[in-house]
Amino acid sequence: MPSLKAIRRRITSVKSTGKITRAMKLVATAKLRRAQERLLQMRPYAMRLSEMISELAAGTDPESSPLLATRPPKRTLMLVLTSDRGLAGAYNANVNRAAWSWVQRHKDKRDHIEMRIVGKKGRDYFKSRAVTTGHVYTDVLHNLTQDRATGIGRELVAAYVDGHFDEVFIAYNEFKSAIAQKVQVQRLLPIQPDPWSEEAPAHERPVRPTVDTIFEPSKQDVLQAILPLSIHVHVYRALLESVASEMGARMTAMDAATKNAGELLARITLQYNRARQAIITTELMEITSGSEALKG
Amino acid sequence: MQVTIVTPQGVKFAGEAQSLVAPSVSGDVGVLPGHQPLMAALRTGEAIVTVPGQEPLHLVIDGGYVHVISGDHVSIVTELCEGWHEIDQAAVKTQLDEATNELGGTRDDIASQTWLARKHRVDLATTRLRVVASKP
Numbered sequence: 239m240p241s242l243k244a245i246r247r248r249i250t251s252v253k254s255t256g257k258i259t260r261a262m263k264l265v266a267t268a269k270l271r272r273a274q275e276r277l278l279q280m281r282p283y284a285m286r287l288s289e290m291i292s293e294l295a296a297g298t299d300p301e302s303s304p305l306l307a308t309r310p311p312k313r314t315l316m317l318v319l320t321s322d323r324g325l326a327g328a329y330n331a332n333v334n335r336a337a338w339s340w341v342q343r344h345k346d347k348r349d350h351i352e353m354r355i356v357g358k359k360g361r362d363y364f365k366s367r368a369v370t371t372g373h374v375y376t377d378v379l380h381n382l383t384q385d386r387a388t389g390i391g392r393e394l395v396a397a398y399v400d401g402h403f404d405e406v407f408i409a410y411n412e413f414k415s416a417i418a419q420k421v422q423v424q425r426l427l428p429i430q431p432d433p434w435s436e437e438a439p440a441h442e443r444p445v446r447p448t449v450d451t452i453f454e455p456s457k458q459d460v461l462q463a464i465l466p467l468s469i470h471v472h473v474y475r476a477l478l479e480s481v482a483s484e485m486g487a488r489m490t491a492m493d494a495a496t497k498n499a500g501e502l503l504a505r506i507t508l509q510y511n512r513a514r515q516a517i518i519t520t521e522l523m524e525i526t527s528g529s530e531a532l533k534g
Numbered sequence: 535m536q537v538t539i540v541t542p543q544g545v546k547f548a549g550e551a552q553s554l555v556a557p558s559v560s561g562d563v564g565v566l567p568g569h570q571p572l573m574a575a576l577r578t579g580e581a582i583v584t585v586p587g588q589e590p591l592h593l594v595i596d597g598g599y600v601h602v603i604s605g606d607h608v609s610i611v612t613e614l615c616e617g618w619h620e621i622d623q624a625a626v627k628t629q630l631d632e633a634t635n636e637l638g639g640t641r642d643d644i645a646s647q648t649w650l651a652r653k654h655r656v657d658l659a660t661t662r663l664r665v666v667a668s669k670p
Contacts, residue, residue, distance in 0.1 A: 279544035286540050286611045290573065290601055384542055384613075451602075454574035455560050463575055464599065474542065 242517070245510040252506065256499030262325065263492035270416060270485035277413060277478045284475050291429070291468050293451070294461050300428075302458065304399050305465040308428050313350045315372075315403040316341065317394065317426070317473075318364075319410035319480040320357030321379055327494075329411060329419065329487035330359035336421040337409040341369055352403070356390070356477070379481050387474035394473070395466050398427045410476040411483035417490050419483040426472060429465060535567040535606040537583055539593070539615050546615040547583060547591070554608055555582040556600040563600060565608055572602040576612060578657040580664055592668035593617055594661050618669045621662050630659035 240248075300306040318337045320330045337360075341351055354372045355361050361374045373393070378386055394406050406427040411419040453460050537554055539547040554565040557579025563572070576598050583591040598612030633655040 280542050282538075282545050283540045283542050283611060286538070286601070286609050290599060290611065294573070451571035451573055454558050454563070454572070460573055460575055460599070471542070 240513075242510065242513055245506060245513060249503065249506055249510060252499055252503050256496055256503065259492045259495040259499060263489055263496060266485045266489040266492060270482060270489055273478065273482035273485055274413070277475075277482050280475055280478055284471055287464070287468055287471055291464060294457070294464065295429070298457070298461060303461055303465055305395070305427060305429050305469070309404040311405045312348060313352075313403045314344070314348050315352050315354060315394065315397060315406045317354045317390075317406070317408045318356065318360045319379075319408070319476060320355065320360035320363075321480070321484045322358045322376055324359060325491060326484055326488040327491035329484055329491075330357070330363070332419070332421050333409055333411050334360055334363040336423055338364075338367060338369075340407070340409065340423050354394075356480075378477065379484060382477055382481055384474055387477050388470045390477075391470035391473040392466070394426065395469050403427075408473070408476055410480045411487075413479045413482040413486060416486040419487055422476075424476075426469060429468065535565075535608060538609040539581075539583075540609065540611055541613060541615050547593070549585065551608075552584045552586055554584070554600075554610075556610060557581060557595055558600065565600070565602055568605040569602050569608075571604060572600070574600050576600055576610070578654060578661055580661050581610065581615075589670045590668075591617065592665045594621070594658070594665050596658060616662070616665070618666050621666050623663070623666045626659050626662045626666070630656065630663065633659055 295306060298306070300308065316337060318333060320333055324330065337353070341353075345351055350370070352370045352372045353360075353364055354374070355364060356375045356378050358374075358376055361371070361376070364371050375390060378390075397403055398406050405425060407423060408426045409421065409423045412422045414420050535551060535554075537547060537549065537551040538545065552567075556563050556565065556574070557577050558574040559577045560574075562579075563574055565572070576595055578594075578596050581593045581595045583593065585591060594614065594616040595610065595612050596614035598610065600608065600610050602608050633652060637649075637652045637656050
């Protein structure tokens, strides 16, 4: 039986942990709402853009742009999106594990696989794994801007166009709801037209034109400019999904932690009261037996 | 015809319009109902949407594309879209002066990335001032 003092100390500690987890949950909830808003605002833009690309790519020879052309995959680049901070349940573990298992499955057929990582949690995970890690971007999700996403996207496109890599993949947590995230490993480059087609219900999609479309300045020019843009947007969107997922995962994890702290507190308080009662009983018995002895 | 203007920050305009003028890289493009399908790259400039029974809507557009999907569906996909009420005239004037000064010093290396970025700032500020001036 631990001493009363030890139990009291434990109660205080559990109480303050509960306070911290509750505060973290509230912060995550507020941030989640903001992240969700941004994600929602982004969707129509991403959708229109992918519509344009699928229309453009439909009648185009894939060889006309390096971003569309498929090369035999020898050298692969994988971008993993993780968070800088933990305490978000299985959020980081899931995406890291998915990326790692992808690498395990495909490394035999590739000459070289390089990981680029967003977030300290991914960096720490892959540090001890037998895989080349390239650039690590930190402090991205915390204060995500479109410029930052575009910068990362531009580096990916450059590495691909320069021929350092034959394909580029991205692994991230897709935001399903506050309590559900789904890990996605998607091919970013070469571009497969219409990657998000599942989002637009058939009746909402505009009818494909029957007349030839005019392109200004030219079809080739429009294509050359819009393809890198679509990669930047894809990366930005994946980052936004990651932010929302992180906040959702943290909210759920902290909610569970707060609940556990409450339960634990009830259990130790009971233990404390029992111990206190036991001491009182013992003391009373000592007193009564003492006075009984004096009487005799 | 149905006009939609989308940016990464959300849908900026969606509704019925009589006509649309968009700043394409090769000059302004006017779109009326029944226009042939078109896909044009845009420059930094002013777009004008005419809504029936209202003052024409002047908007700052920063790059992107105009896409006439069919005669009565037009969308503009752009990084930035602002109306006059979103622009602080005094701040933009200062920005324009700064940007113009910076641009003046680098006339030699025209078409370099820095020059283009500076030119872009001047264009953006000029367009913003034009759009503010359109305030009804």
